[in-house]
Amino acid sequence: MGACQHRDIVPEPPTPMPVERQAYRDAMARLGAAVNVVTTDGPGGRHGFTASAVCSVTDDPPTLLVCLNRGSSASAIVHANGVLCVNTLAAGQQELSDRFGGRVPPSERFQAGQWRPGVTGAPVLVGALASFDCRISRFVEVGTHDVLFCEVVGLDEAGTREGLMYFLRRYHALKETLPE
Numbered sequence: 001m002g003a004c005q006h007r008d009i010v011p012e013p014p015t016p017m018p019v020e021r022q023a024y025r026d027a028m029a030r031l032g033a034a035v036n037v038v039t040t041d042g043p044g045g046r047h048g049f050t051a052s053a054v055c056s057v058t059d060d061p062p063t064l065l066v067c068l069n070r071g072s073s074a075s076a077i078v079h080a081n082g083v084l085c086v087n088t089l090a091a092g093q094q095e096l097s098d099r100f101g102g103r104v105p106p107s108e109r110f111q112a113g114q115w116r117p118g119v120t121g122a123p124v125l126v127g128a129l130a131s132f133d134c135r136i137s138r139f140v141e142v143g144t145h146d147v148l149f150c151e152v153v154g155l156d157e158a159g160t161r162e163g164l165m166y167f168l169r170r171y172h173a174l175k176e177t178l179p180e
């Protein structure tokens, strides 16, 4: 009788269960992120919203992405204007984040903070850690959100080097620890 053929029994991969929205959010809350006030102005009017789903895409040409919920009152206005400015908040600016995060109606949001028009006309926050004035080059619809790919056409930086992070559903100041 030939040697029995020994065949590795490869366990079946588990059938993937759909990820629960709340479980996803609980896990995502662990992904610390910078806090930004994204502004726009133009034929569609002036608007702004808080965003943490922002990141760099490429430096050639300088391009970042912003994920914008189509249910937000900002969505139609951002698309109508075709421009936006990502104002990355500094430590101590969490009130602006709450304001643009929906705590204050859109028409009253710009009553706090000092603003100046950028190259694109989108409001630039004076004193933001950094500001990225952008033209939207394309966008992709994914579920409830539009992923906006934005070419950076203007930059601004404030002197401060203390950032504002959002982690585990709370704000945290981020300071650089200088080497001893």
Ligand SMILES: NC(=O)c1ccc[n+]([C@@H]2O[C@H](COP(=O)([O-])OP(=O)(O)OC[C@H]3O[C@@H](n4cnc5c(N)ncnc54)[C@H](O)[C@@H]3O)[C@@H](O)[C@H]2O)c1
Residues within 6 Å of the ligand: 024, 025, 026, 028, 029, 052, 053, 067, 069, 169, 170
């Ligand atoms: N990308 C987003 O649209 C986004 C990101 C952060 C927070 N928010 C909103 O801000 C408010 C405060 O959020 P929180 O962090 O305090 O608690 P939360 O439990 O609502 O969200 C926890 C994390 O889940 C993710 N998330 C939540 N809602 C999302 C959505 N609609 N689309 C994509 N990702 C989402 C974010 O990373 C968020 O930090 C909530 O209303 C939340 O929906 C939205």
Ligand SMILES: Cc1cc2c(cc1C)N(C[C@H](O)[C@H](O)[C@H](O)COP(=O)(O)O)c1[nH]c(=O)[nH]c(=O)c1N2
Residues within 6 Å of the ligand: 035, 048, 049, 050, 051, 052, 053, 054, 067, 068, 069, 071, 072, 073, 074, 097, 098, 100, 101, 102, 106, 166
């Ligand atoms: C810390 C934090 C982070 C984010 C948000 C909120 C807060 C508090 N929000 C929600 C967004 O700012 C909010 O829904 C709108 O501004 C409120 O909607 P209306 O403008 O009132 O329609 C948000 N929305 C979005 O479309 N993309 C994002 O990345 C984020 N990130």
